[in-house]
Amino acid sequence: MNTICALCGTLLTETDLSVGKNKLADGGYLCAACFTKAITINRDLINTLDQFYFAEITGMMLKSKIEASQNPGGIQSNANNRYEYDAPIRLDEIKDQIVALNARLSILANEEVNELANVLDRDERLLAIAEGIDLQSNREGIIFSTQKRVAFIDKKFLGGVVKNEFLIHDISSIDHIENLLYSILKIYTYRGSAQFKLHNKNDGRAFSNVQNRSTSYNENEFTQNSSPFQAFAQTIPDLVEENVYSTGKSDSGAIFEQLEKLGKLRENGILTDEEFAEQKKKLLDQL
Structure with a gap:
């Protein structure tokens, strides 16, 4: 609970x-x-x-x-x-994406969430989102990532929007440090860096490897022919960091690591017992 x-x-x-x-x-x-x-x-x-x-x-x-x-x-x-x-249809889609990410946003972020309908391009999909503070400007708002960028926005009280964004191809690395009650998200680019204090300590994990998820993002993969696992893995990227169905590793340590991930997927209800057994057999056959 x-x-x-x-x-x-x-x-x-x-x-x-x-x-x-x-x-x-x-x-x-x-x-x-x-x-x-x-x-x-x-x-x-x-x-x-x-x-x-x-x-x-x-x-x-x-x-x-x-x-x-x-x-x-x-x-x-x-x-x-x-x-x-x-609410507008585009805003409904964005809020559905936030729900799918299991993001923990408070009511204080409502203005910024609604502004996303104006900020995001039609083909952009949220991969991570969190509330936090831009430590450079000391402004409070939301930080989000898509397949195109990582950005911070703050809807000003008297109108207008403060925005600080980093295009994916400009980002060299993204790190996060977890503390007892919050986490620090660090974004490094070829032209400088930025730091954000995220209100929930686990939120930084969702931004990890965002470049890899953005590069591999393909809207065409969200079709009716996609398996439930594939759709869920795309929707909640921080839960599944790599596709356990197609690992190229052959050493026993990597195999057991993938088995552990399969077990977690079954525990979270993403895989059925039959799907778990099938994928487990494929991995054990590689030993």
Whole structure:
């Protein structure tokens, strides 16, 4: 079970965990305060929260915030007091990608997430995303990577966007250092370097080897003929760092390393028992 609130990132308390109806469709949990905010917007969420994804809930809250600013007298709703999710199609796609990456973004990042619809090209797909601080400018925003670039954006309070980006072909290496509560992401280019403090200590892992994932990224691989494993490996790159189905290594150490990865894939529900057995046999045949 997750130990932090999917929206605000605070640690879940015993009270939060005892609510019983605060779980999202993608497995995250809301703290009592965020759950209360959600059901204030839509009372039906008391019994149906587990049917909604993180991106949908953040979309609801953002729309409620906008409507409240336009109508200080109260929140706009239809006759049935239900929220209607009508975000732009491109933004829906981006939020679905964020959900697929299991990114832990708080509600404070909503403005930057919505700005991605204007920042990303139509063919760009998110490979990693996190909240953090640009240590050079001391501005707080989101850091993301695609098959084309790694970038930081901060939506300014009075309008406009602060952006700092690095094209993939200019990046020489990407490193991250994990501390107790956060991690430091270091990006080295041929013209300089940049450092970012990521709020969650594990977020830096998703940016590791981003150059390799970006180079091998091929939109045509996401077809109906792709296997479930291939689709999942492309969608969540930090979970599968290399394709265990086609290893060219022949030494026993490498084989056992691949077997261990196969076991983790089965434990996470990515591989069925039959698929695990088939791939295990192929690896053992190489010994």
